[in-house]
Amino acid sequence: MQKRSRDRSTVTNATARGHLLVDVEKLALLAQLTHRSSMTFSVVGSRNGPQGACSSSEKKTLKDHVSLRHHSYTLKRDRHLHESLCLVMKYESAKSPVKEWQKEMKGVPMLHTHICDLLDIKHPIMSAPMSGGIAAAELTAAVSQAGGFGLIGAMTSDGPDWLRAQIREVRERTDKPFGVGFISSFPGLDELVQVALEEHVTAVSHSFADPTPYISSAHAVGVKVIAQVQTVAQAIRGVQAGVDVLVAQGTEAGGHTGYISTLPLVATVVDVARTLPVLAAGGIADGRGLAAMLLLGAQGVWMGTRFYASREAGARAWEKQRMVKAGADETVLIKVYDFTFAYPFPSTIGDRVLGNDYTARWHGHDEDVVAHREELREQVSAAMKEGDVHLAAVRAGNAVGLIHNIESACTIVRQTAAEAESILRERPGQLLR
Numbered sequence: 001m002q003k004r005s006r007d008r009s010t011v012t013n014a015t016a017r018g019h020l021l022v023d024v025e026k027l028a029l030l031a032q033l034t035h036r037s038s039m040t041f042s043v044v045g046s047r048n049g050p051q052g053a054c055s056s057s058e059k060k061t062l063k064d065h066v067s068l069r070h071h072s073y074t075l076k077r078d079r080h081l082h083e084s085l086c087l088v089m090k091y092e093s094a095k096s097p098v099k100e101w102q103k104e105m106k107g108v109p110m111l112h113t114h115i116c117d118l119l120d121i122k123h124p125i126m127s128a129p130m131s132g133g134i135a136a137a138e139l140t141a142a143v144s145q146a147g148g149f150g151l152i153g154a155m156t157s158d159g160p161d162w163l164r165a166q167i168r169e170v171r172e173r174t175d176k177p178f179g180v181g182f183i184s185s186f187p188g189l190d191e192l193v194q195v196a197l198e199e200h201v202t203a204v205s206h207s208f209a210d211p212t213p214y215i216s217s218a219h220a221v222g223v224k225v226i227a228q229v230q231t232v233a234q235a236i237r238g239v240q241a242g243v244d245v246l247v248a249q250g251t252e253a254g255g256h257t258g259y260i261s262t263l264p265l266v267a268t269v270v271d272v273a274r275t276l277p278v279l280a281a282g283g284i285a286d287g288r289g290l291a292a293m294l295l296l297g298a299q300g301v302w303m304g305t306r307f308y309a310s311r312e313a314g315a316r317a318w319e320k321q322r323m324v325k326a327g328a329d330e331t332v333l334i335k336v337y338d339f340t341f342a343y344p345f346p347s348t349i350g351d352r353v354l355g356n357d358y359t360a361r362w363h364g365h366d367e368d369v370v371a372h373r374e375e376l377r378e379q380v381s382a383a384m385k386e387g388d389v390h391l392a393a394v395r396a397g398n399a400v401g402l403i404h405n406i407e408s409a410c411t412i413v414r415q416t417a418a419e420a421e422s423i424l425r426e427r428p429g430q431l432l433r
């Protein structure tokens with residue numbers, strides 16, 4: 001209860017007499033929930049810009065959502081206003097309309113789950129620790145700064161020094177909590193885990209191997225342990241070993257994953273987890289997915305593919321464009337790139353990528369791939385550099401069909417949360433008569 005009222009109080013902060021620092025996203029929500037048509041302010045500055053000036057991108061965002069009349073802006077009643085913009089506004093009547101609206105807001109529930117308290121975050125949305133530099137400091141910090149929980153993907157060819165530098169860069173960009181995620185079947189794990197613990201990140205995640213050996217050392221320094229699981233047996237093992245959070249990863253997921261669908265896996269893992277928070281992963285890219293997973297009993301979502309197609313992801317433009325163009329039918333669950341590069345994933349784990357000429361040619365010919373490994377590795381590596389989508393690996397889940405734009409991580413977090421909130425407020429009531 002305490003946390004909720006603190007969240008709500010961030011809607012506005014008085015900055016000076018007659019001035020308010022206003023989060024435009026929350027302002028719109030207030031308008032929507034209290035059924036007011038408009039409210040009028042003079043904008044005298046922004047959080048980032050100097051007093052009396054907005055940057056040009058802030059002005060553009062503002063123009064999308066408010067109309068300018070004389071020297072005042074009137075907030076449009078837009079149900080789908082999710083952009084985040086903090087403006088310093090001077091209210092024009094004796095009474096602050098925002099404060100009046102806030103009074104009316106009292107008692108209106110906001111989306112908040114157990115994972116928000118556990119990780120001290122605002123929205124129950126995590127960005128997956130995508131390896132190869134995709135989820136590096138920039139994406140991680142942007143997600144956490146937006147109120148979600150970002151995780152750095154620790155597995156790159158650059159090792160522990162790179163990881164330490166990324167953790168420190170996140171801290172320069174934001175003071176919000178974040179984590180580091182490992183592919184725990186890979187060599188070099190111990191050194192990377194040591195860096196994350198020395199740096200006291202909020203949480204570490206282990207996937208694709210038993211997390212048990214890494215739990216007590218993390219807990220000893222106050223770091224929480226998240227285990228991403230692909231089967232119910234792994235979930236039970238995680239509960240017994242004492243992990244703090246389970247991620248139930250369905251086969252719809254982008255990249256390496258198992259063979260059980262997200263829906264039955266999440267529901268079953270929620271049952272075996274009992275009081276332990278469960279996050280849902282695989283096939284979730286918007287607020288509809290988040291709302292659905294919360295109704296299944298998950299405490300939040302863990303999204304990879306959607307954040308891969310974000311502005312801050314450490315991926316090349318052609319990869320992101322390929323994701324925007326791809327439909328839900330275009331992914332395949334294969335092992336050919338793992339055989340090509342001799343990646344040490346368990347045999348029970350597949351690799352969901354966008355299908356192309358390479359996957360069509362080599363899928364099902366594992367022994368031939370291994371026999372021609374050197375030559376094929378060169379071809380695929382060159383294709384990755386050149387952006388040749390016929391041969392290159394682009395890891396993406398079934399939710400790729402829901403992605404139509406490269407958005408900022410902040411927009412993705414806030415839009416997903418706002419959409420889920422709106423669905424949860426309206427849809428159940430519409431269904432039950």
Ligand SMILES: Cc1cc2nc3c(=O)[nH]c(=O)nc-3n(C[C@H](O)[C@H](O)[C@H](O)COP(=O)(O)O)c2cc1C
Nearest residue numbers: 128130131207253254255282283303304305395397
């Ligand atoms: C490009 C890419 C790289 C990934 N790399 C990792 C990784 O290094 N470690 C890990 O635990 N999971 C990794 N994953 C899987 C995610 O943790 C997550 O389960 C998955 O993205 C969720 O499904 P979604 O892609 O449909 O959102 C990766 C996923 C993608 C798309």
